[in-house]
Amino acid sequence: MKFDFSYVDIVLKAAANEGDINEITSTIAYDTIQKHVKMTGSKFNVNMLIDALNGATNAGYGLRNLSQNLNDIKKIVAQLKTKTNEWQTIISKEVTNIFKNCNLSQTIICPVIGYDIGIGIDNVVCINLNVAICKDIKEIFSIAIHETAHTVSEQLEKYFDFTSxxxxxxxxxxxxxxxxxxxxxxxxxxxxxxxxxxxxxxxxxxxxxxxxxxxxxxxxxxxxxxxxxxxxxxxxxxxxxxxxxxxxxxxxxxxxxxxxxxxxxxxxxxxxxxxxxxxxxxxxx
Incomplete structure (x- = not known):
């Protein structure tokens, strides 16, 4: 299991005028979000994130109140970075309790900002630190367990078709x-x-x-x-x-x-x- 903070680090630096927010498009987290967008018909892009950082009052779900939440998000990110070993142990224990022989070595956990609450597809888990529930680190761990289980489930069977x-x-x-x-x-x-x-x-x-x-x-x-x-x-x-x-x-x-x-x-x-x-x-x- 690996942890990738690149998406959230880029957003926080851009919010402090210390980097280019468009760099998130090269992260595995952003790529995974776009796969989910395509699969579900939802919507998310860099411009929506920029608008939310600038205080847009019509920001969609997952982006609401982002500019006001940045300080709390910074604190959570700092805390999460010190707890990756604990996080890995917790996720592995709970997911392997359900899927006894699953292999989580390729799983990547990515804290993100702005999309959904959590998603888990193609061995990548993204957790949105801008939702109220994620002010509690234990809730973040709970979401990570849930979404990691999804990544295992879809390896056994996957069916998403909303066309008929x-x-x-x-x-x-x-x-x-x-x-x-x-x-x-x-x-x-x-x-x-x-x-x-x-x-x-x-x-x-x-x-x-x-x-x-x-x-x-x-x-x-x-x-x-x-x-x-x-x-x-x-x-x-x-x-x-x-x-x-x-x-x-x-x-x-x-x-x-x-x-x-x-x-x-x-x-x-x-x-x-x-x-x-x-x-x-x-x-x-």
């Missing part, structure tokens, strides 16, 4: 499994460190509720019905999915956590390794 109703529903099914394992991978660390399950949408993914579980299952079933209805468009399916309920994250975690409580960690490991077709047949149908 069928492929969209298949992607949602995949993401329920993918996010469920990712979120659960940090469960032990969060429990040991008594981290909260409230105050931020991503933290509330960890709240277990029978009513919530049934509502989320019903939402997934509704998507299946919409997929089979020729009068329903792909855009309508997307709008139903992204209605603020965090379907893939919360249903995924509910499924994995319930499997853990009923059958133990071995069942979680089995879910992490099984094909999405098997997961769908066992847990979604």
């Amino acid at each position: 109703k069928n492929s969209f529903l298949q992607t949602i099914s995949y993401l329920i499994q993918y996010e469920g394992i990712g979120i659960f991978s940090a469960y032990n660390y969060r429990t040991v460190n008594d981290l909260p399950y409230y105050g931020y949408p991503a933290l509330e993914d960890y709240i277990i509720s029978d009513i919530k579980y049934e509502n989320l299952k019903n939402l997934y079933n509704t998507l299946t019905e919409m997929n089979n209805n020729s009068l329903v468009s792909l855009e309508e399916m997307k709008n139903k999915t992204y209605s603020g309920k965090r379907l893939t994250h919360r249903l995924g975690y509910e499924i994995v956590f319930r499997a853990y409580k009923q059958h133990g960690i071995q069942e979680v490991r089995s879910i992490a390794q099984m094909s999405n077709d098997e997961f769908k047949s066992k847990y979604l149908l």
Whole structure:
């Protein structure tokens, strides 16, 4: 496992008028962000980052209040640089607890500024230090565990296709499994460190509720019905999915956590390794 602070160092130097912010385009973190942008249809570029550094009031999610947060980000970066050994130990322990034989030697952890909360693709993990949750270094470690688990999951199976109703529903099914394992991978660390399950949408993914579980299952079933209805468009399916309920994250975690409580960690490991077709047949149908 390696740590790459080049992206965040370039941004902080540019903010202090000591460097060229365009240099981030040559970093592996920026390249990974652009892969994620292309994959998900989101938007992020250097000009958006420059505007946020200049105090833009209309900065998008991940960039909000950046100019005011710079001092806090500097402190977090300095702290993280002294804790890479601890960070590596924590990530390895929790991820290998789920994926017993995974190899994390090629994993690169990159603190970044401005994009999403965290992403993990192609063995690269990016964590946005400009979001409120990342003021706590333990939350940063938790995100790193979660996103590193994603990089392992996608080596076993990867499916992201939002171009048709069928492929969209298949992607949602995949993401329920993918996010469920990712979120659960940090469960032990969060429990040991008594981290909260409230105050931020991503933290509330960890709240277990029978009513919530049934509502989320019903939402997934509704998507299946919409997929089979020729009068329903792909855009309508997307709008139903992204209605603020965090379907893939919360249903995924509910499924994995319930499997853990009923059958133990071995069942979680089995879910992490099984094909999405098997997961769908066992847990979604």
